[in-house]
Amino acid sequence: MSHTRTLVEALRKRLGGAAPLPPPAPTPRIPEPPVRVFPRRNEKTAYAKEAATHTTALLGIGHVGTRYATDVVLQFQAELAVAHGAVAHELAPDFAARNALLPLESRVADHRQFLLRPDLGRRLSDESVHRLRAGATKSPDVQPILADGLSAVACEGSGMALLHAFTRACERRGLTVGTPVCARYARVWLEDEIGEIVGAKVAAILLGERPGLGTGDGLSAYLVYEPKLGKTDGDRNMMSNIHARGTPPEVAGDRLAVLAKAMVDQRTSGVSLDLSGLVAELGEAASRAPRAPQERVRLVEVDR
Amino acid sequence: MRLRATIRNVGYEFGSLREVFAKANPPKSGDQLAGIAARDPVERVAARAVLANVTLEQIRNNPVIPYEVDELTRLFEHSLDEAAYSAVKHLTVGQFREWLLDSKTDGHRIRSVSPGLTPEMAAAVCKLMTNLDLMTAGAKCLVVVRANNTLGLPGRLSSRVQPNHPTDDVAGILLSTREGLSYGCGDAVIGVNPATDTAESTAEILTAIDAVLKKNGCPTQHCVLSHVTVQMRALSELRCPMDLMFQSLSGSEAGNKAFGISVGLIDEAADMMKRLGSTRGPNRMYFETGQGSALSSAAHHGADQVTLEARCYGFARRYDPFLVNTVVGFIGPEYLEDGPQITRAGLEDHFMGKLLGIPMGCDACFTYHARMSQDELEGLKVLLGAAGCTYLMSLPVGDDLMLNYPSTSFHDIPSVRRLLGKRPAPEFDAWLNELGILDGDQPGERFGDPRVIRP
Numbered sequence: 001m002s003h004t005r006t007l008v009e010a011l012r013k014r015l016g017g018a019a020p021l022p023p024p025a026p027t028p029r030i031p032e033p034p035v036r037v038f039p040r041r042n043e044k045t046a047y048a049k050e051a052a053t054h055t056t057a058l059l060g061i062g063h064v065g066t067r068y069a070t071d072v073v074l075q076f077q078a079e080l081a082v083a084h085g086a087v088a089h090e091l092a093p094d095f096a097a098r099n100a101l102l103p104l105e106s107r108v109a110d111h112r113q114f115l116l117r118p119d120l121g122r123r124l125s126d127e128s129v130h131r132l133r134a135g136a137t138k139s140p141d142v143q144p145i146l147a148d149g150l151s152a153v154a155c156e157g158s159g160m161a162l163l164h165a166f167t168r169a170c171e172r173r174g175l176t177v178g179t180p181v182c183a184r185y186a187r188v189w190l191e192d193e194i195g196e197i198v199g200a201k202v203a204a205i206l207l208g209e210r211p212g213l214g215t216g217d218g219l220s221a222y223l224v225y226e227p228k229l230g231k232t233d234g235d236r237n238m239m240s241n242i243h244a245r246g247t248p249p250e251v252a253g254d255r256l257a258v259l260a261k262a263m264v265d266q267r268t269s270g271v272s273l274d275l276s277g278l279v280a281e282l283g284e285a286a287s288r289a290p291r292a293p294q295e296r297v298r299l300v301e302v303d304r
Numbered sequence: 305m306r307l308r309a310t311i312r313n314v315g316y317e318f319g320s321l322r323e324v325f326a327k328a329n330p331p332k333s334g335d336q337l338a339g340i341a342a343r344d345p346v347e348r349v350a351a352r353a354v355l356a357n358v359t360l361e362q363i364r365n366n367p368v369i370p371y372e373v374d375e376l377t378r379l380f381e382h383s384l385d386e387a388a389y390s391a392v393k394h395l396t397v398g399q400f401r402e403w404l405l406d407s408k409t410d411g412h413r414i415r416s417v418s419p420g421l422t423p424e425m426a427a428a429v430c431k432l433m434t435n436l437d438l439m440t441a442g443a444k445c446l447v448v449v450r451a452n453n454t455l456g457l458p459g460r461l462s463s464r465v466q467p468n469h470p471t472d473d474v475a476g477i478l479l480s481t482r483e484g485l486s487y488g489c490g491d492a493v494i495g496v497n498p499a500t501d502t503a504e505s506t507a508e509i510l511t512a513i514d515a516v517l518k519k520n521g522c523p524t525q526h527c528v529l530s531h532v533t534v535q536m537r538a539l540s541e542l543r544c545p546m547d548l549m550f551q552s553l554s555g556s557e558a559g560n561k562a563f564g565i566s567v568g569l570i571d572e573a574a575d576m577m578k579r580l581g582s583t584r585g586p587n588r589m590y591f592e593t594g595q596g597s598a599l600s601s602a603a604h605h606g607a608d609q610v611t612l613e614a615r616c617y618g619f620a621r622r623y624d625p626f627l628v629n630t631v632v633g634f635i636g637p638e639y640l641e642d643g644p645q646i647t648r649a650g651l652e653d654h655f656m657g658k659l660l661g662i663p664m665g666c667d668a669c670f671t672y673h674a675r676m677s678q679d680e681l682e683g684l685k686v687l688l689g690a691a692g693c694t695y696l697m698s699l700p701v702g703d704d705l706m707l708n709y710p711s712t713s714f715h716d717i718p719s720v721r722r723l724l725g726k727r728p729a730p731e732f733d734a735w736l737n738e739l740g741i742l743d744g745d746q747p748g749e750r751f752g753d754p755r756v757i758r759p
Contacts, residue, residue: 047479047755055469055476057700059483063752066718068701076678076701080710083672115637115673116333150673211672212708 033064078299079214086208086216087115091152096182099160101146102135104128104194108185121187129197132181136198140178142170142260143200143227147186151208154217158249162206162219162242165253173261188222188236195227202260202269203227209240214299218243221256225269235270237263255282305362309350316350321358321366325424326608327351328431330648334596334609334639356398356432363424364393368607369615375557375567380422380618388420397428404429404441404659411446418661423555423618426656427611435648435687438655443692445658451547451583451626453491453523453731455694456663461726462695463717464627464665465490468497468706472505474512481513482757484698485522486750487714488721488741491732492627492665492695493548493590495527499706503537506530507544514545514582520757523731525583525626527590532565532573545582548590548626549573553619555593555612558603560619567619574623587626592667593617594631595649596639609639610652617660627695628657629665633681634709636671643680646670650684654693665695669711678710685712689720696720718747 016022051059061072068076090111096103105128107120114121124132136143146163148155167177178198183190188205195203202225209220219242224231237259242252258281263269275282307318318324326340328351335341342348364384367377392400403409430438448456455462467480477496484490494513498505506528513526525547528535532551539546551570554560560567577588593616595609604612613630620628630653633646640646650666657664668684670676685696702713720726727733727745736742739757740750750756 045755050475051479053475054473055479055705057467057469057476057480057705058703059479059700059754061701063487063715066715066722066747068715072701076703079703080672080678087673116641117337118638119337210708213672213703213710 074300075298082214082216082299083211086151086153086211089152091148091155091184093184095156096184099182101180101182102131104132104181104183106183106185106187106190111185114185118187121185122189122192124190124193124197128183129193132194132197136179136181139199141175141200141264142202142204143178143191143195143198144180145183145186145191145194145203145205146180147183147190147205147207149186149188149207149220150210151216151218154208154219154243157217158219158243159206159208162221162249162253165250166204166206166221166256167253169254169257170260173257175257175260175264189231191222191224192227192229192231195224196229200227201225202263204256204260214297215243215245218246219249219252221252223256223259223263223269225263225267225273233270237269237273258282305358305366307354309353311346311350311353314346316347316354318351318354321363322368322607324351324354324358325368325427325431325611326606328355328428329608329610330645332595332609332639332645332649333637333641334599337638338599338604338606338608340606340608352432355428356401357396358428359394359396360389360400360421360425361393363397363428364389364422367422367424368611369556369605373557374605376555376560376615376619379567379622380615383622384422385419388417390420392417392420397425397432400425401429401432401437404444405437409444411444414444414659415446415661418659421660423614423656423660424611426617426659427614429659430610430614430652430656433655435651438651439687439691442651442655442658443690445655445692447658447661447663447694449587449624449626449663451525451585451587453525453729455492455626455729457730459726460729461689461693461717461721461724462492462665462729462732463489463698463712464492464629464695465494466497466697466699466704466711467494468499468699468704470499470706472499472509474509477509478512478516478759479754480700481516482759483700483754484714485520485757486741486752486754487698487718488728488736488751489698489714489717490522490524491729493525493527495529495548495550495590497529497706501530501534503530503534503542506534506538507542510538510544510546516757516759521735522757523729523735529590529592532569536573536576539576539580543580546577547581547583548588549577549581550590550592552592552597553616554597554601554603555615555619556598556603556605556607558605559598559601559612562601562603567622570619570623587624587663589620589623589625590627591616591620591623591625592629592631593620593653594635595653596635599639600635610649610656613653614656614660617657617662617664620657621660621662625662627665628662629667629695629697630654630657631667631669633670633674633676634667634707637674640674642675643670643677646674646676647680647684647687650688651691654688654691658692663694666693667697667711669697669709671709681710682716685716685720686723689724689726718751721745
């Protein structure tokens with residue numbers, strides 16, 4: 001035998017021959033691990049109580065080895081699924097017609113392009129330009145625009161409620177409101193072109209916001225004075241987190257109307273709009289301060 | 305310089321080195337958005353073939369943004385180490401790739417060449433590498449830095465605890481911090497992105513974290529990631545403790561202008577940290593970057609996002625930073641569309657940063673409108689760990705409550721460490737063992753128990 005062959009044979013023998021592993025030892029009945037559920041059910045320790053008071057971060061969830069307990073994994077996956085589902089959902093093509101809104105589309109051709117080309121989502125298609133010119137009232141004080149944005153789920157969910165609340169609140173303040181339109185594959189800046197075409201004093205786009213973990217149903221609103229192509233983010237005022245667990249649509253509609261009225265009165269918007277006298281009426285919308293944490297709700301329950 | 309290649313009798317001619325750089329990139333939605341990507345896979349390979357035959361000297365002489373219009377280009381040109389440069393300038397990009405991958409080329413040799421490389425050279429060789437090439441060469445690089453502890457030693461994987469809170473509730477921030485430490489995370493930094501960008505809030509958060517770290521004798525660093533001018537005010541006027549000073553960087557002068565910074569301003573910030581910062585150093589700065597940031601402010605000058613990212617690292621290395629990381633998937637699908645693009649970018653950024661001599665970490669993450677799954681993200685963390693990435697992030701289940709995106713979790717760090725046989729920074733490792741959080745390379749008795757850290 002060659003030297004190498006001898007070496008390999010010796011190694012094989014040393015590593016157990018035909019059975020490189022010892023036979024498995026018999027296993028006694030594996031005890032059930034302790035119950036680890038999320039969110040925390042038993043707020044007994046001082047640490048858990050403090051955590052419940054100060055943060056919605058998933059603290060105190062424990063660990064199995066270095067990984068998560070099964071219940072935590074499921075909860076987390078459910079939250080992720082809600083967010084991804086909201087992004088993937090597309091606005092129903094007949095949504096505008098069913099709600100008696102003038103249907104508009106951006107220059108985006110499909111949902112993938114919508115995510116990849118923000119520039120196309122900021123401009124109207126040629127056909128929509130004609131439809132808007134032919135079908136919308138000219139020179140209103142406020143031009144409301146309902147849109148899908150990054151969550152059509154939110155738009156279909158509480159979009160109409162917000163639009164109605166906002167319209168009524170504007171009219172109560174003596175503002176004329178333009179023909180309500182609904183834009184598909186829309187980004188925030190699309191309000192500039194729509195507002196410019198109808199000659200509105202203020203354009204207000206109400207659209208689905210980028211989903212977070214477990215929250216896919218939030219709407220945001222962006223208002224701009226003298227809308228026209230070329231306006232920037234500094235020219236706008238915005239309000240986010242509009243949904244049942246944040247600012248409900250009824251309340252949000254009222255606050256947005258206060259903003260619109262202030263824009264018409266002061267003939268400006270964005271950083272130069274003075275909201276100091278309106279703090280009581282505006283609530284959170286008066287400041288650019290961070291929003292309060294949302295309550296984390298348990299998403300997965302299994303019926304037994 | 306003729307920039308031409310032929311594939312199956314079809315000739316491909318390129319107008320400039322900048323065009324070759326852009327077309328040699330693997331597919332990136334950001335390069336497509338900028339209208340500079342290769343039109344098909346064959347043209348991409350032709351661009352790479354051309355690039356493989358360009359010398360490093362030619363690259364130095366043709367920066368992607370002209371010397372006259374950009375202060376970063378001027379900075380790179382003036383600060384280049386001529387001796388190190390002469391050792392490699394004659395090599396083509398293809399030959400340079402082979403030198404990096406050669407078994408005889410170790411971290412010490414790469415380290416001696418590094419100051420002679422412009423960011424464009426690092427970007428060029430990156431474009432000729434596959435993902436496993438990027439990991440192989442990246443893992444060789446040796447970048448070790450020191451503040452209150454030592455990062456980047458072989459066999460180590462560190463992490464930032466990122467205890468962000470949507471309203472900057474200090475008690476909430478401290479709870480997340482303590483929990484993170486109890487999982488063995490936080491040796492890179494306890495770094496908070498504040499919701500409110502004021503000096504007062506920055507000082508309040510830093511003071512609170514400082515007290516907890518001191519009380520527990522924890523050998524790490526703290527940082528609040530407000531705008532650099534806000535931190536400078538907190539440090540010079542409010543005199544708060546500050547171990548690391550932070551700023552986001554871009555790869556062009558115009559991009560940095562959109563961030564409200566310049567070379568002069570960061571020079572001033574670094575100088576202030578030398579005088580007033582609370583660590584012994586010598587490394588005291590923390591920078592974040594990410595492919596696509598220049599394009600998002602229309603400051604890309606027709607250059608591709610990989611090369612612009614390398615230029616961020618060229619800017620960062622002027623300050624011998626303690627931490628630099630790319631926030632790789634945060635910018636959104638219009639720049640990095642999906643899992644494969646985000647994974648590739650994470651490995652590219654780590655390699656280019658290390659090659660240029662900075663202690664590169666990565667925030668492995670995505671946004672909920674990008675097409676990446678949790679499983680793909682977990683894969684990226686392991687790839688980065690295997691590539692020798694200096695540090696990753698860590699948050700409760702990886703969920704950032706303030707910025708609304710998924711990243712690495714408190715549980716992921718010990719998992720990746722154990723899989724790859726990595727340990728935390730040595731000083732921090734000793735501290736974890738003393739508290740019983742770790743028992744050697746195993747989780748200890750107090751692992752995951754935040755009460756072990758005194759409030």
